[in-house]
Amino acid sequence: MVSNYTPEFAEKVTGVRADVIREAARLYATNKPSMILWGLGATEHVQGTEIIYQLIDLALITGNVGRPGSGLMPLRGKNNVQGTAIMGDHPKKLPGAVPLTQNIERFEKLWGVKLNPNPGLDGIEMVEAAMRGDLKALIVFGEDVVMSHPYREMTEKALSKLELLVLIDMFHNETSKYAHVFLPAASSFEKDGTFTNAERRVQRVRKVIEPLGESLPDWQIIVRLANAMGYGDYFRYSSPEDVWNEIRSAWPAVYGITYERVDKEGGLPYPTPRLDAPPVKVLHVGQFTVGKKARLRPVAYIPSPEQPTEEYPLTLITGRTLYHFNMGSMTRRTGNQVIEPEDFIEISEDDAKALGISDGDMVRVTSRWGSTVITARVSRRVSKGIVFATVHHPEASINRVVSPAVDRISHIPEYKVTAVRVEKAS
Template structure:
């Protein structure tokens, strides 16, 4: 069949005939020729509108007709046309426009914000800024990160459009017309009182000083920019770090980055002040008689090594536990697990993946052969249906959350499974709100509907799935009505959700800790995989099972081998031990190791004597904090490696080893979509702090294993990883330097893998369905404890606040809160901001109350970011039956006025 369009268009550009593919604007075509055209209202992330006309070019349509000015940003390229990109008349036209706009620019602002688009053009055309310093419109400095001065606004509407089209918050609005046109928040609210989420996209796109970073008014202009990867959640946003005087003074998104598409969240853009926080520790410390004293690296390394050597000699190597860091690089986590196995001689090594998505990895590995996300973030824009289970990405993975919301607003169906009425739940086609702890009955009832209404993909099942008849029989009793009795979700909503997921394909499932941090976390993920297999929503673009990983490199930490049962590449010890022994030149331990949670059990029982904790505040993070404290207090040696004296170090540490932030070192992170991305040093290490890799190598050398830890740089470590893990052999530092690559990527010609399981599953041609029966949690309400509490993160903070708690994010969210439905608050005569005492069977905390209809009556929600509150005093000992992940999402409590 003939193509609808010829392959190329012929266009005359500045007197030279050129050829271009179809679908370009004139601006895009000219840029391919490196012809610079000025723009003001244009942003590559937005649909062109051509309002400012600064990008005007002279166009003849078709060639031979008189030339006329047309805005290049919105004008489509046409075969046979002629374009003049520059001329005396165009220069005069553009200069006239700029002279009018110069009245909105003050000379001082030209110097302070040289990269603002209007400021650059005024310099280029030699037009002087001529605005005075009077401000008839009051400057809004209410927001800690964003300064608003609408005296400088040129009404280009870029802020309005980017807030609508990229972030989706619709903070900025256009009011009035003509000379009375103004841009403001709804109701003229100060920005801090508006729905603004502080992403900074409006600042990033604004071509003037109308919207600026608040810090830019007291920080110097950056003198250099370094491209790196965000140190917060598992989205893996690429950003550029602006530095002046060896200090981070600004950050901005990488416009063409695949994971974030030129966007950042409030943390990635603004929460970097912890690098130079006043309480950052930059010299080693040791504790004597209960007090910390500063020392040098020689003494600290010697004391740490002597302590480890003594424990191993007296109690054996398995009396020592090692915890890697989800904030550290892939290279450093590789060295961490190598240190545990080669230097200490134990498989007691783990990381914080244990308490979040290890259930996801276990379920995916068991059923599909690979324990990672099956698809890419780009698949969001290809999905016809999005199923979000136990996740609140608008707050916890904000850039991905914004992409999900935008796809839904473009017409994709959205199903949300969450006890709370989250931001995505409010716009969902179907919101299924199960009682906490009842995910499995709900997911089983969805599978029941697929069988009962013949909504399964028979061709896919026949070709690629086993156990169909057995599962059909198992699911027969799991009617929506039965699920309603257990979960509280209406049966008709269950049927509607099942139909959408099965019929409106491709359907993409994304899930979070609301699915995994349960007694049946692993089984819950298995039940979700069943749904994808039954409907054929695997192995194709826009579909799949995709865990939204919490920390920046939690995926990488686990895959590097910070797991007691697996080596680098998530290969089982029993399958790959000989290969790694050959590579490392030593015999490896074969005894099964302890995970992070069972290490605490062993410490409590007196069997674990020493703990080496890298970048992980285990005391503040683990459930059942009082029991954790008792266990840690019994250890003979606790070595903490971090930037700050965290709660674990403060309460239980003996040796503290200070390390650098990700902005002070090189390496790679692995994001949720399996993308390996570069991390680059932007500033010098603070004080005497070292990278985690340097510390590990020094400690290994002190313990007699220097030959196995002679790594000169991060790239050398990565090349060793490539040698022992064939799935990343094709991902060199050179190839991953720009946008990173997704593994598997087996050689230098492999472009990487965006979608897993396209032809076969990793371990077999066919996947086997799992029959998951329901086992209720032991955390039940009673007359004494009438509420069910679930815990989670909030937009403005990250984990236990180690980083965000030392930034201006504190002004946006000073402490944790307890959310309660208005009905329950009324029954208890409680109001907003009242301090309330929350008591469970395991402990108690005091929190300020926040009355909210996001939670259902009888249910509560609290965040866990403030170590002063120590929310995990409330959470209990219940764990996932397969991986030991704690059940953070269900705890019975009572509430009273403090």
């Protein structure tokens, strides 16, 4: 399989010259320790998860695991993505990323309830289920689903079919328009708890001020909802530390991490299974979690369904700017709005000239999935045939245009590849 994917083949797919690919490969393979870091540009593709499989394979075959300064690290899109993923938020995983099919009896004993072994729905699947009429009610914590999901038109139709949509957030946003109930949530400055970063380090979050108005920390909202629904006996928490101690009981790898110890020693990485021993700072020393040897995962390349055509000749990539965070519901309320007051689409000088577009023009971006109007910036930062648009402002809402294609394994939307056309707005 590997012989099919020469640097010349990769150059045709990626636009990166074959000699540069060879230079990068030799640089990585001949320098130890070496570390691979990646951002959302690697994962927001139909083969995003499989791309990471290949990065892991590179680390394995070059011996860049199990030693200080080596390994792989995702640059997460938010400050606690690692924490939420590992705490059991994933519909197919229990705390500690334990699959639903493994050790389920231990969790049933801890919680005193019989667990459903069938996986739940992820965010994309929930919207699809609502669209079909199979999902009747939805509680959304801290996400502007309408702004953040691809193919906005379908997302709006799906949410409008729900019999009950509860939105729990700090501010009203585009999803608020479809919510039947809005519950105000406290900010990170108004609550205690933990964040876990990409280094696996569990850090304390400490309250600076009391929650404003009627807002509450997320855990208190969950406890009150459980009480109101008759499940209060399963949610007998009086503090975030109570919640954390339950996590310690459920997940042996963090049993040795207590609030008292973190307050004394600072953030601690997992695994820290013992109270009287230091954390394991370097993983996979001597052996892997699966045994002495790890298995390589060869992957065949599958092109995105969003290929440029005569009607849609440009490839759209979406992402963030330095000055705004995600859908902008927080940063658009700060002085950053003065620096970056609107979304924009960057277009190469060659494409702009061919299309009669000047810097600052309002342009219409159209795909097979939708259309929007946005400000053009003529730029040398993007290549011919590529356009890049920011995602922060509801006025442009570039996800009206983005394809509904998702990662084949994780269902992360393919935000980095949508075939579009760009023309001056009339």
